[in-house]
Amino acid sequence: MDVRLERLSKSFGTNLVLKSLDLTFPERKFVTLLGPSGCGKTTLLRLIAGLERASEGQIFFGERRVDHLTPGDRNIAMVFQSYALYPTMDVAANIGYGLKVRGIPRPERTEKVGVVARVLEIAHLLARKPRALSGGQRQRVALGRAMARKPDIFLMDEPLSNLDAKLRATMRGELKRFHLDLETTSIYVTHDQLEAMTMSDLVAVMDQGIVQQYATPEEVYDRPANLFVAGFIGSPPMNFAEVELATEADAPVLRLAGRTIPAPAQFDLTAAPNRLVLGIRPQDVRIAAAGDPRAIPGTVWMTELIGSERLIEVEIAPKLRITAEVKSEIRAELNAPAAVAFDAAKLHLFDPQTGRALPRRA
Amino acid sequence: MTAKEVAGRIALYALLAAVTFLVCFPLIWAFFTSMKPKDEIFLWPPTLWPETWTLANYRALLEGKDAYFQAGAASGTAVPPSAFFLDWFINSVIVTIGTTIISTVVSTLAAYSLTRFRFPGQRSVPYLALIGYMVPSIIFVFPMFLVMVELRLTDTLLSLILGYVCITLPFCMWLMWAFFRGVPIEIEEAALVDGASRLRVFWEIVLPTAWPGIVAAAIFTLIVSWNDYLFGRVFMNSMENLPLTVGVMHFFDGTHVDWGLMMASSVLMTVPMALLFMALQRHLVAGFGAGAVKG
Numbered sequence: 001m002d003v004r005l006e007r008l009s010k011s012f013g014t015n016l017v018l019k020s021l022d023l024t025f026p027e028r029k030f031v032t033l034l035g036p037s038g039c040g041k042t043t044l045l046r047l048i049a050g051l052e053r054a055s056e057g058q059i060f061f062g063e064r065r066v067d068h069l070t071p072g073d074r075n076i077a078m079v080f081q082s083y084a085l086y087p088t089m090d091v092a093a094n095i096g097y098g099l100k101v102r103g104i105p106r107p108e109r110t111e112k113v114g115v116v117a118r119v120l121e122i123a124h125l126l127a128r129k130p131r132a133l134s135g136g137q138r139q140r141v142a143l144g145r146a147m148a149r150k151p152d153i154f155l156m157d158e159p160l161s162n163l164d165a166k167l168r169a170t171m172r173g174e175l176k177r178f179h180l181d182l183e184t185t186s187i188y189v190t191h192d193q194l195e196a197m198t199m200s201d202l203v204a205v206m207d208q209g210i211v212q213q214y215a216t217p218e219e220v221y222d223r224p225a226n227l228f229v230a231g232f233i234g235s236p237p238m239n240f241a242e243v244e245l246a247t248e249a250d251a252p253v254l255r256l257a258g259r260t261i262p263a264p265a266q267f268d269l270t271a272a273p274n275r276l277v278l279g280i281r282p283q284d285v286r287i288a289a290a291g292d293p294r295a296i297p298g299t300v301w302m303t304e305l306i307g308s309e310r311l312i313e314v315e316i317a318p319k320l321r322i323t324a325e326v327k328s329e330i331r332a333e334l335n336a337p338a339a340v341a342f343d344a345a346k347l348h349l350f351d352p353q354t355g356r357a358l359p360r361r362a
Numbered sequence: 363m364t365a366k367e368v369a370g371r372i373a374l375y376a377l378l379a380a381v382t383f384l385v386c387f388p389l390i391w392a393f394f395t396s397m398k399p400k401d402e403i404f405l406w407p408p409t410l411w412p413e414t415w416t417l418a419n420y421r422a423l424l425e426g427k428d429a430y431f432q433a434g435a436a437s438g439t440a441v442p443p444s445a446f447f448l449d450w451f452i453n454s455v456i457v458t459i460g461t462t463i464i465s466t467v468v469s470t471l472a473a474y475s476l477t478r479f480r481f482p483g484q485r486s487v488p489y490l491a492l493i494g495y496m497v498p499s500i501i502f503v504f505p506m507f508l509v510m511v512e513l514r515l516t517d518t519l520l521s522l523i524l525g526y527v528c529i530t531l532p533f534c535m536w537l538m539w540a541f542f543r544g545v546p547i548e549i550e551e552a553a554l555v556d557g558a559s560r561l562r563v564f565w566e567i568v569l570p571t572a573w574p575g576i577v578a579a580a581i582f583t584l585i586v587s588w589n590d591y592l593f594g595r596v597f598m599n600s601m602e603n604l605p606l607t608v609g610v611m612h613f614f615d616g617t618h619v620d621w622g623l624m625m626a627s628s629v630l631m632t633v634p635m636a637l638l639f640m641a642l643q644r645h646l647v648a649g650f651g652a653g654a655v656k657g
C-alpha cells in the first residue's frame with residue numbers, strides 16, 4: 001500500500017517543524033528519511049503513525065484518507081528508537097500483544113509468535129522479560145512485535161542507533177531482508193547516511209522541515225540537488241570552492257585559485273550566473289605531480305590515515321583547502337608542496353544564490 | 363577470603379545482630395509480657411521468660427462485648443474496655459482499607475494525568491502537594507474537626523477515612539507522579555500502535571509497570587492510617603467507634619495500667635501489619651520498569 005502526504009504541515013506552538021510536504025512512498029518500497037538532528041524526521045513518522053496530529057494537510061494510505069484515524073486503526077507497525085518493549089510482559093507476550101488486542105485466539109497467537117521468533121532467531125528467549133535481554137535481542141523483539149501483525153506500513157525510527165557498530169552492520173542486512181520478505185511499504189528514519197545509502201530504494205533528504213531531495217541513493221550521491229544535500233551526503237564531506245565562470249577561446253572555463261580549468265560539459269551553463277560554487281568529492285580528487293599543468297598547486301595542510309585510505313588536505317589559496325581521499329600508500333609531508341587534480345566529469349556546480357545545482361544537459 | 367575480610371564480616375554481622383536485637387527487643391518483651399499472669403508482670407527483678415503461661419489477656423480481648431450484654435449487664439456500665447477490643451480492631455481495619463483504596467486509586471489516576479496530559483499548573487501541583495504533606499497534621503486536625511461537625515460526620519468511620527485521605531493523598535500523589543515520570547511514554551505509544559484503546563493501555567501496560575509504586579503508596583497509607591492516634595482522638599467519642607490506637611488507651615485508667623492487656627493488644631496490632639509487609643515486600647522491587655527501553 002502506498003503512502004501519500006499532501007501539503008502536510010506540523011507546528012508545535014510557533015515552531016513550524018514540517019513545512020507543507022508533498023511526498024509519496026511507493027508500495028513495497030523501502031524509503032529512508034535522512035537528515036540532521038531536529039529536522040523533523042521523527043515528527044513526520046509520528047504523523048504517519050497517528051501519534052501526532054497534523055496542523056494542516058492530508059495523509060493517504062492507498063485511497064484511504066487516514067489522518068483522522070487512531071494509530072490502532074491504521075494497521076501500521078512501528079519500531080521505536082528506544083524499542084519500547086512492555087517491561088512487565090515476557091518476550092512472547094510482547095510479540096503477541098498486537099494479536100491479542102485484535103482478538104486473535106490464543107492457539108493461533110502462540111503459533112504466529114513462534115513463527116516470528118524462529119525467523120528472528122529469538123525462539124529461546126520467549127519466556128524472558130525485556131530487562132533480561134541484550135540490546136540486540138531487544139531490538140529483535142521490537143522487530144518481531146512489528147512483524148507479527150502483518151502491517152500495511154512498517155515504520156522504523158532509528159532502530160539501529162543503540163547498537164554497536166558490528167551489530168549494526170549485521171542488522172542492516174537483516175532489516176533489508178525482512179522488508180523483502182514482508183512485502184510491505186517501509187519507512188525508515190535515520191541520520192546515518194550509510195544506513196540510508198545501503199538499505200533504501202529511495203531516500204528523502206530532509207532539512208529544516210523541507211524535503212531537499214527525493215531520489216534513489218545513487219542519484220542523491222551522484223547528482224545532489226542542492227548545496228545542502230551535496231554537503232550532507234558523503235564522507236568526508238564534499239569540497240566546496242567559489243569559482244568564476246568565464247569564456248576563453250570561445251569555450252566556457254572556470255577560474256579557481258588563479259588557475260583556469262575547463263567547465264564541466266555535463267552542465268547547461270547558458271543561464272548560469274558568473275559566480276558559482278564548485279563541488280568535488282574527496283574521492284574524486286587526485287594528488288598530482290607538482291609539474292602537472294592541469295593540476296592546482298598548493299601545500300599540504302593536514303594528513304589523516306583512515307584505514308586503507310588517507311585524507312590529504314591541500315591549501316591551494318589562503319583559507320581555501322581541498323581534501324583528497326587517496327590510497328594510504330600515497331604519502332605527503334606537512335607543508336610540502338602538492339597539487340590536486342580532478343576530472344571535470346566529476347565536478348558539481350551550484351548557484352550560490354539559490355543553493356541549487358545547475359541544470360544538467362539531457 | 364583473607365583474615366581481614368573475615369574479621370570485617372564478623373564485625374558487620376555483629377553490628378547487624380545488635381541492631382536487629384535493639385529493634386526487636388520491645389516486640390519480644392511485649393509478647394512475653396502478654397503471656398504472663400497479672401502478678402508476674404511486676405516481679406522484681408523482672409523476668410523475660412514467663413513462669414506460668416496464660417492466654418487470659420488474649421481471651422479478654424477477643425471475647426467481645428456480646429458476652430457481657432448476654433450476661434445481663436444490659437446497662438453497659440459494667441462492660442470493661444477490653445470487651446470493645448474486637449470493635450476497635452474492626453474499625454481500624456475498615457478505616458485502613460478504605461483509606462488505602464481511596465488514596466492509592468485517586469493518587470494513581472491524578473499522578474498519571476499530571477504526567478501525561480497538559481493543563482495549567484501541571485508542573486507546580488506535585489510540589490505544592492509535597493509542601494502540603496510537610497505541614498504537621500496537628501495543624502489540620504482541628505479545622506478538619508470543625509468541617510466534620512458541619513458535615514455531621516463526627517464519630518463516624520467515614521470522618522476518619524476522609525481525614526487520613528487528606529493527609530496521605532498528597533504524598534501518594536507525589537510518589538506516583540515521580541514513578542509515572544519514569545515510565546517511558548513510548549511503551550504506551552507502542553501499545554496504541556498495536557491497536558489498544560487508551561483505557562486498555564492504562565490497564566494492561568501502565569498499571570502493571572507502575573505496580574511497585576502503587577504498592578509503596580499503599581504501604582505508606584496503611585502505616586499512616588493504622589498507626590494514627592491524633593485524628594481518632596479528636597474525631598471519635600463513642601467507645602465502640604474508636605480505632606485501635608485510641609481504644610487501647612482505655613487500659614490506662616488514671617490509677618493503674620493493665621500492662622497485660624496493653625501488651626497483648628500491641629502484639630495483635632503488630633502481627634497483621636508484619637504479615638502484610640512480608641507479603642507485599644517482594645512487589646516493591648519485583649517487575650520494576652527496567653529494561654523496557656535502551657540500557
Ligand SMILES: Nc1ncnc2c1ncn2[C@@H]1O[C@H](COP(=O)(O)OP(=O)(O)OP(=O)(O)O)[C@@H](O)[C@H]1O
Nearest residue numbers: 012015017035036037038039040041042043044191
Ligand atoms: N512534542 C513536541 N513539542 C515541541 N516541539 C517538538 C516536539 N516534538 C518535536 N519538537 C521539535 O520539532 C523539531 C523536530 O523534531 P524531531 O524529533 O522530528 O527531529 P528529528 O529529525 O527526529 O531529530 P533526531 O535525529 O534528533 O531524532 C525539533 O526542533 C523539536 O524540538
Ligand SMILES: [Mg+2]
Nearest residue numbers: 041042043157
Ligand atoms: Mg528523531
